Structure formats: structure tokens, C-alpha cells
Amino acid sequence: MKTIDKIYINGEFVTPQGTEYFDLISPTTNEKLGKVRLGNTEDTQKAIEAAKNAFKTFSQTTISERIQYLKNIKSSIEKRKDDFINVMIEEYGGTFQFASVSYDYMIKGFDSAIDLLNSYHFIKTMGESEVQMAPIGVVGIIIPWNSSNGFISSKLSTAIAAGCTTVIKPSEMSTQQTQLITECLHEANLPKGVFNIVNGLGEVVGAEISRNPNIAKISFTGSTNVGKIIAKEAVNTMKRVTLELGGKSPNIILDDADFSKAIPLALGAAFMNSGQACIAGTRLLIPENKLDETKTLIKEVISNLLVDDPKNPNTAVGPMVSTKQYNRVQDYIQIGINEGAEILTGGLGKPEGLENGNFVKPTVFINVTNQMRIAREEIFGPVLSIITYKTEEEAVEIANDTTYGLQAYVNSSNTERAHRVASQINAGRVQINGIGHDPMAPFGGFKQSGIGREFGTLGLEAYLEPRALIQPK
Secondary structure, three states: OEEEOOEEEOOEEEOOOOOOEEEEEOOOOOOEEEEEEOOOHHHHHHHHHHHHHHHHHHOOOOHHHHHHHHHHHHHHHHOOHHHHHHHHHHHHOOOHHHHHHHHHHHHHHHHHHHHHHHHOOOEEEEOOEEEEEEEOOEEEEEOOOOOHHHHHHHHHHHHHHHOOEEEEEOOHHHHHHHHHHHHHHHHOOOOOOOEEEOOOOHHHHHHHHHHOOOOOEEEEEOOHHHHHHHHHHHHHHOOEEEEEOOOOOEEEEOOOOOHHHHHHHHHHHHHHHHHOOOOOOOEEEEEHHHHHHHHHHHHHHHHOOOEOOOOOOOOOEOOOOOHHHHHHHHHHHHHHHHHOOEEEEOOOOOOOOOOOOOOOOOEEEEOOOOOOHHHHOOOOOOEEEEEEEOOHHHHHHHHHOOOOOOEEEEEOOOHHHHHHHHOOOOOOEEEEOOOOOOOOOOEOOOHHHEEOOEOHHHHHHOOEEEEEEOOOO
């Protein structure tokens, strides 16, 4: 049993003024792992004040200084690889496979920020004027419980590259993961106040970050509903916002695809991170005449898909993060049944032998229409809806018939055709014949999947304000 009773403000681990505790529960066993003391509004204000004071000097640092800070953080994190993987498995229920990939992405994120600093020009010429790309100020970083440290690393590395200081509010359910990365950041010897981390509730810590006039920008990853609340509050002080929100990603398998390869890939996209991913490909669009073949392949692949303790290296699907999330997914499976969709595999209840944890049977629905709730709403669990189409044009139309637009997938044996179809989909990223991540390419959503972009040049410029110096001749 662990008690975490410190937050991080102005270069020090300090006891929060808040007195409320939050229990940390294992998703795998539902046994209590420990508890965390939560920060309050006053703690958040102190963190913001520290970041504000630090910004005065940190915003003036050189590119080489920022690169060194990023190298220091990366080096500190590299020393504790096993700890990062193990704490994610224990606290979040992330599978060993997913936790290992997440760690690799986290490390590569610092390399990408360094590469960006080596190539980006903070002073540009536009027309006849000098334009300085100036750091925006104090950034409030608010992140969810899925891949918590990955989000901290990508957002913080971008803020440091831009010369910004930060106040970070992680999910209270990720406290052990947060404690680990805070120790690494502390070891990296950044100037005091450059990063501040306050564990706390969204309606307390997150609300103060959203309304405080000394926060210049918010970078938020989470649900669309919470993103709307943050945006409404942020507009009162004209904060800049980057919102990476929900998704209901379509996966179009075209009729010329090799289904023996495309179906396993589709299930990988649907069930990544046990389905708790905003980019999960949870709507599978297949040609009407390929339904029987698809059903056979899905049953075969899922029969070999291991749902088990996330520590097992072969586990493909682990538990939901909490009983609340488990119940949410169960409710959606029932909704699908009530709507008239047919369960091909999976269904209600827990897999045999895993009753103590928050495990869901990987569930695939057929006879789904795109108007059903299971096809329109983000479930955030291992639930896949199969929708059939007659023509390529109809497939694109169904794919775009959604309030979301974060990521999409296209599979075809003809790369030119796949590229043409991908170019018609209203999503921030479209994966063609695979699943990959390019840390230099922009990431973010169309429509209600968000505002703005992260990663690469566009991600960096979201932390910068252009200042034009005009000198008439």
C-alpha cells in the first residue's frame, strides 16, 4: 500500500494544502493499491505563480540550453525503463505489449523535440518584416488516464522546446505513474518552476487552470464533453487551446484488400490499449459481399486473442481502468443488443477466470447501421461495430458520417486507390495499410475531435505567438 502525499511546485516536492484523499485501485484485481492526497485551488494557484515567475527567464533560454534540458529528461527516463512499464501495468492495467510501445514512443518524443529545435527557425522574414515566434507563456497541461506519462512527455517536451513553462494536471487515477515521471523530471535539473505537477480533480485543479488569467494556453487530451467545458471557460481570458478529443474512427477495407491480413490489422486497431484509445478503429467498414469471409476470419483471430492479466507478455486485451469504465462498456454492449445489432463474438459479462478484475469480453457486432449509438458514440472499450457498404463512394460517405474526425484507416492492395480514398476522409490522420506513428506529423482532429494539432512544426507553433517587427522605410 502506497501513500502519495506530495505534489511538485517550484522545483520541490511539497505537501498539498488540499486534505482530500483518492483511493488507487488495481484494474486487474480491484484491490486497493494505495491512496493519493489531492491538491486544491490554492495549490494550483501556487503552481501557476511559480510557472509565471519561471517564464521570465526560461523564455529567454537558448536553443542549445533547451536541447540540453530535453536530453537530461530523456536520460533520466531511460534509467527507469522497467519501472515505467511495470507501473503502467499495475496501476492502469495496460498490457505489457502496450506499455512497452508507449515507453518507446515516450523516448522518441524527446528525440523529435530535439530534432525540431535543430531545424526550426524562431525568427522569420514575412514580407519586409521580421517575425519573431515567441513563447506563449504559462501552459496548462491537462491529461487523461490512458497513456498518462506519454501525454506528459509529448506536451512537456513541446513546451520546453518553445520556451514555455507549465502546470500539469494528470488524472488522479494515474498517480503512481505521475510520481515516477516527476522523480525523473526532478533529476533532470530543470530550472525551478518550469514544470509543476498538481494531482487533483478536474472540477478543482482543472477548473482553476481553465479560468486563471495567468495561464496563456491549455493543452488538453480527453473527452469531447470535458473539452467543451474547458474551451468555454478558456474563452473568458482568451486562452489559446489545443484540444485532442474523442474519436469514432472508421476503418475501410476495400474489396481488393487481402482480408487475411486486413482483418487481424483491423482487430489490432479496434482493440489497441484494450480499446481505451481515442484513435481506436471501432467502426469496420467492409464490402457487403465480404461479410461471410470477414465473420470467419474474425472468429478465428479472436479465438487466438488472449484476454488475461496485463503482466503476461502475450496478453492482447487487459482490464478496463476502473469499475466505472467496465460498467460503461457493459452498458454499451447492452445498448447494441437493444438496437438490434447481432453479437458475432464476445458479449456481456466477464471472461471466465477473470471475474475479480475489470475485464471485458472483446465484442464484435454485425448487422450494425451507422445510425446506431454503438456506431456513433465513443465507447472506450474493446467493442467493434461492423458496417457493410455497396460501393467505394458509400464507404467514404459512411466513414465521414460522424461528429468525430480524429483518425481513420484504409486498406487496399492498390496503394494509389488507398491514397485516393484516404484523401477523402475527414480525419486528422489516416493510416494506410498499417498502424504507425510519425512524431513529426501533426496529430489532432476534424470536427468534434478537437481544435489544433500536436507534434512537429504545427504542434510547436501552437505554443508560440508571432510578433511582427515592422520598420517603415
